[in-house]
Amino acid sequence: MEISSYLAARIQLLDRELNRHLPSESTKPHTIHKAMRYSIFAGGKRLRPVLTLAAAEACGGKIADAFPAACAVECIHTYSLIHDDLPCMDDDDLRRGRPTNHKVFGDGIAVLAGDALLTVAFEILAKSKPTKRHPIAAQIADLAHASGSRWLVGGQVADLEGEGRKLGGDDLKYIHRCKTAALLTASIRLGAMSANATPAQVKSLTTFGQSVGLAFQVIDDILDVTQPTEKLGKSAGKDVASQKATYPAVFGLDKSRAEAGRLTRAAHAALKPFGKNADTLRALADYLLAREY
Amino acid sequence: MEISSYLAARIQLLDRELNRHLPSESTKPHTIHKAMRYSIFAGGKRLRPVLTLAAAEACGGKIADAFPAACAVECIHTYSLIHDDLPCMDDDDLRRGRPTNHKVFGDGIAVLAGDALLTVAFEILAKSKPTKRHPIAAQIADLAHASGSRWLVGGQVADLEGEGRKLGGDDLKYIHRCKTAALLTASIRLGAMSANATPAQVKSLTTFGQSVGLAFQVIDDILDVTQPTEKLGKSAGKDVASQKATYPAVFGLDKSRAEAGRLTRAAHAALKPFGKNADTLRALADYLLAREY
Numbered sequence: 001m002e003i004s005s006y007l008a009a010r011i012q013l014l015d016r017e018l019n020r021h022l023p024s025e026s027t028k029p030h031t032i033h034k035a036m037r038y039s040i041f042a043g044g045k046r047l048r049p050v051l052t053l054a055a056a057e058a059c060g061g062k063i064a065d066a067f068p069a070a071c072a073v074e075c076i077h078t079y080s081l082i083h084d085d086l087p088c089m090d091d092d093d094l095r096r097g098r099p100t101n102h103k104v105f106g107d108g109i110a111v112l113a114g115d116a117l118l119t120v121a122f123e124i125l126a127k128s129k130p131t132k133r134h135p136i137a138a139q140i141a142d143l144a145h146a147s148g149s150r151w152l153v154g155g156q157v158a159d160l161e162g163e164g165r166k167l168g169g170d171d172l173k174y175i176h177r178c179k180t181a182a183l184l185t186a187s188i189r190l191g192a193m194s195a196n197a198t199p200a201q202v203k204s205l206t207t208f209g210q211s212v213g214l215a216f217q218v219i220d221d222i223l224d225v226t227q228p229t230e231k232l233g234k235s236a237g238k239d240v241a242s243q244k245a246t247y248p249a250v251f252g253l254d255k256s257r258a259e260a261g262r263l264t265r266a267a268h269a270a271l272k273p274f275g276k277n278a279d280t281l282r283a284l285a286d287y288l289l290a291r292e293y
Numbered sequence: 294m295e296i297s298s299y300l301a302a303r304i305q306l307l308d309r310e311l312n313r314h315l316p317s318e319s320t321k322p323h324t325i326h327k328a329m330r331y332s333i334f335a336g337g338k339r340l341r342p343v344l345t346l347a348a349a350e351a352c353g354g355k356i357a358d359a360f361p362a363a364c365a366v367e368c369i370h371t372y373s374l375i376h377d378d379l380p381c382m383d384d385d386d387l388r389r390g391r392p393t394n395h396k397v398f399g400d401g402i403a404v405l406a407g408d409a410l411l412t413v414a415f416e417i418l419a420k421s422k423p424t425k426r427h428p429i430a431a432q433i434a435d436l437a438h439a440s441g442s443r444w445l446v447g448g449q450v451a452d453l454e455g456e457g458r459k460l461g462g463d464d465l466k467y468i469h470r471c472k473t474a475a476l477l478t479a480s481i482r483l484g485a486m487s488a489n490a491t492p493a494q495v496k497s498l499t500t501f502g503q504s505v506g507l508a509f510q511v512i513d514d515i516l517d518v519t520q521p522t523e524k525l526g527k528s529a530g531k532d533v534a535s536q537k538a539t540y541p542a543v544f545g546l547d548k549s550r551a552e553a554g555r556l557t558r559a560a561h562a563a564l565k566p567f568g569k570n571a572d573t574l575r576a577l578a579d580y581l582l583a584r585e586y
Contacts, residue, residue, distance in 0.1 A: 036442060088400035108379075112376070120442065135429075137430055140429075150320065153405050153408050156405055
């Protein structure tokens, strides 16, 4: 499997589904739908929904059944980026190589576009098909929990509060678990649930998700130090400039790289029970580590 | 029935339920849970969840079965107030007689507290008991739709975009339908659904909700013009100062008062099929109109 063409094909499928689920720009009021679509179709990597689809396949399901969950997690991820970029948060002007939402639409509309994407995520999931083992309500509870005050939102709070303060390794891991691993794990769990996964399958994929999620964030931290702005598509050195704690800052570059490797091995171990069905998930885990860090 | 003691008792019940559903202040990260609770327990009128409970009773249900829906709509209402008060939106310093969330916790945490309340609303509802006619997923879809880019969020967008511009009566009604009537109607519909309401019952209560919701907003507009700050618990004359279109500004005070009366009569007509079971809803509609405007 050629990963880059695989990803391109998946992104195309996901874009089609997102386009179908989001109100058109001609829906009143136009501004909010333009703003939502601006950030959703800003050329993101679609990592979370791609994992949702691959998790469904690993459990023997069809990707069509996982589309609503995939769109829901991408809407939540995008909302969190729009709000994180606001001047009252990380104050970032660039995202995926383009001006951030509030730079184009103003702070007020950016707050509302995030709110609307968060809300529509639950609407999309609520309209999806339940499976025998996993009622839609249970899937929504899972996603809301991972996105809520204890995890996704909680991580951003801890991140804000940590700025300019000296954080230890435990604080840093806590932030990463909340900010990145929780939603990534939920993305994978929802894919599994859409395929009527057994409890054992959900458990293994949860371990996989947590490992991949942390690995992904460690690598992002490394890339912020080692890559120039053009390559990142967002302002490089931003974490250092705002004195944010990062893996390289706390543990050094070598140890950070070793940790990323260890987490990827843990991810692979979690996939053992799935045999060949998990080959795509394996390739995705490798792809995450193969980013030049 | 003495409405003020009835409301006090309902508020006490609802506070107990909200306290049970929201993470405690000792839950990590503390700041976000403090901020969420600060605004949830800021002495609001609890109008929407009170209507949820009364709608459940009108359909022959138990209020205990409507508690999760009641808490969910109050969380969504509170999130929308926190975000509306932000400097990049309506920029208000006072709400319910106390400093607004961002004045106490800062803009970043206020955005996140709103995000977390919106998210937990769906989590609370997702964990509630389905009824025969109304799966939880359908209830969540209903609430998300009313809270989303077409309605609650859409209304705030239209409101923002209308500031300083000359709006006509139709624009104004559109904003009020979105900003107030949609969530209020959803609050009532969810109460009905928690009581396994028939389609005809849901339809009648939808009409009731839309009429009450518009009446409520017309009266709020009137009060902003006629009442001093101390009595409102929020900055009086704010709408005039920010050149917002209001009912009195567009239609005049007399016509606005007449419209509030007409809407209340429409609300009462919608309750006819419910007989005595809807006496509480009737009293609540009267109470809304009996505010001194």
